[in-house]
Amino acid sequence: MAQPDLNATGISANLDTEVGKFVVDSGLATREEVLLCREQQKQSSDPNQRSLADILVENSFITVPQAKRIKRALEDRRRTQIPGFELQSLLGKGAMAKVYKARQVSLDRIVAIKVLPKKSGESAEFVERFYKEGRAAARLSHPNIVQAIDVGQSPDGYHYFVMEYVEGSTLYDLMQPPPQGPGKQFTEGEVIDVGLQMGEALMHAHRRGLVHRDVKPKNILLTPQGVAKLTDLGLAREIDDKQAAESEAGKAYGTPYYISPEQIRGEIDIDFRSDIYSLGATLYHLLTGRPPFEGETPSAVMHRHLKDPLVPPDHLNPDISAGLSEVIELALHKDKTERYASTEEMVEDLKAVRSGRAPIHARHAIDLEQLSRLESSGATIDLEPRRSPGVTIVQQSLWEHPGVLVLLGVAGLSVLINIILAILLTT
Numbered sequence: 001m002a003q004p005d006l007n008a009t010g011i012s013a014n015l016d017t018e019v020g021k022f023v024v025d026s027g028l029a030t031r032e033e034v035l036l037c038r039e040q041q042k043q044s045s046d047p048n049q050r051s052l053a054d055i056l057v058e059n060s061f062i063t064v065p066q067a068k069r070i071k072r073a074l075e076d077r078r079r080t081q082i083p084g085f086e087l088q089s090l091l092g093k094g095a096m097a098k099v100y101k102a103r104q105v106s107l108d109r110i111v112a113i114k115v116l117p118k119k120s121g122e123s124a125e126f127v128e129r130f131y132k133e134g135r136a137a138a139r140l141s142h143p144n145i146v147q148a149i150d151v152g153q154s155p156d157g158y159h160y161f162v163m164e165y166v167e168g169s170t171l172y173d174l175m176q177p178p179p180q181g182p183g184k185q186f187t188e189g190e191v192i193d194v195g196l197q198m199g200e201a202l203m204h205a206h207r208r209g210l211v212h213r214d215v216k217p218k219n220i221l222l223t224p225q226g227v228a229k230l231t232d233l234g235l236a237r238e239i240d241d242k243q244a245a246e247s248e249a250g251k252a253y254g255t256p257y258y259i260s261p262e263q264i265r266g267e268i269d270i271d272f273r274s275d276i277y278s279l280g281a282t283l284y285h286l287l288t289g290r291p292p293f294e295g296e297t298p299s300a301v302m303h304r305h306l307k308d309p310l311v312p313p314d315h316l317n318p319d320i321s322a323g324l325s326e327v328i329e330l331a332l333h334k335d336k337t338e339r340y341a342s343t344e345e346m347v348e349d350l351k352a353v354r355s356g357r358a359p360i361h362a363r364h365a366i367d368l369e370q371l372s373r374l375e376s377s378g379a380t381i382d383l384e385p386r387r388s389p390g391v392t393i394v395q396q397s398l399w400e401h402p403g404v405l406v407l408l409g410v411a412g413l414s415v416l417i418n419i420i421l422a423i424l425l426t427t
Contacts, residue, residue: 054067
């Protein structure tokens with residue numbers, strides 16, 4: 001069947017219904033504005049020569065560049081047909097695939113469909129990773145993880161992965177400054193809520209033997225109701241899959257801003273502690289407005305993950321509580337054996353901070369670290385709960401403390417007086 005003729009100024013008249021729906025679904029114009037333009041089109045002397053897109057532009061409801069993007073999107077949609085689904089709009093695209101909003105005809109429900117482009121579909125590695133994501137997602141069933149529905153290949157050769165549609169935006173998109181995004185600044189309470197939900201999601205995955213390996217703001221969706229959903233299991237791996245681990249040895253899989261040191265080194269033994277690190281890096285970014293380590297190149301960023309000391313988040317944002325800062329610092333420990341011993345422990349600490357209590361595991365770990373430094377240096381240190389940012393604590397030797405010196409002076413004077421009295425009494 002021949003494709004409809006698409007002219008250079010807009011979209012041909014026989015696509016007007018699709019154009020109107022696309023514009024409304026995308027939020028570019030209201031339903032009333034589209035109906036107004038359709039009425040103007042009917043009253044035109046030659047309605048077949050004036051497309052709906054043209055009239056929308058004439059009324060300044062959309063711009064010429066937007067009309068061209070709509071044209072390309074509809075062309076792309078017509079080429080990408082998935083049996084049993086009606087593609088409605090493009091939700092986003094990445095380096096590997098495009099994600100569409102679609103309607104599942106049989107159940108009359110809205111879903112999201114990730115489609116692998118034809119060029120990527122020619123790569124056996126991309127295709128295997130694509131289906132691996134689908135299989136991994138199918139093993140998980142949790143309210144904070146995007147649910148897998150189906151995976152397959154269309155008659156036209158497109159590989160697709162159908163999943164739950166989530167109304168909302170990624171944390172990354174929410175943080176983008178205008179005009180790219182709303183430039184949202186997350187409060188401590190909001191960050192703790194996200195951390196708890198992602199912690200619960202990761203607990204579920206870890207108990208089923210999966211490590212995500214790419215936890216980051218772009219892979220976390222947030223609904224208008226505040227529900228966080230973990231998505232994109234493209235790098236997920238079974239913890240006990242030794243064959244896959246050995247084949248990936250020496251390669252850094254992950255995103256530079258949020259990747260754990262052991263992933264950077266390409267270690268074989270990658271487990272839940274890598275996800276804890278990436279979740280810590282994500283929460284750090286939400287709280288401070290910047291990732292834990294930055295650099296001009298991905299290599300420079302990863303080098304800093306390995307070598308540079310972490311600037312505590314409460315040093316960058318004084319509104320952060322000491323307890324939450326401690327939780328994130330422990331999650332971001334460079335040595336994985338010094339991080340949380342389980343995802344459950346991190347969730348417990350986040351719940352404690354949310355209720356106004358000190359974190360149990362993070363506080364204990366920090367105290368032990370301080371004691372370890374004490375044993376190696378011989379210096380006294382303050383083991384009291386952490387002070388608020390901006391308060392300087394000077395650590396001194398016990399014998400240099402002014403109060404101690406005063407007490408020693410008084411004690412010495414008392415001894416001297418007693419000696420003098422004793423001599424007088426014997427004489």
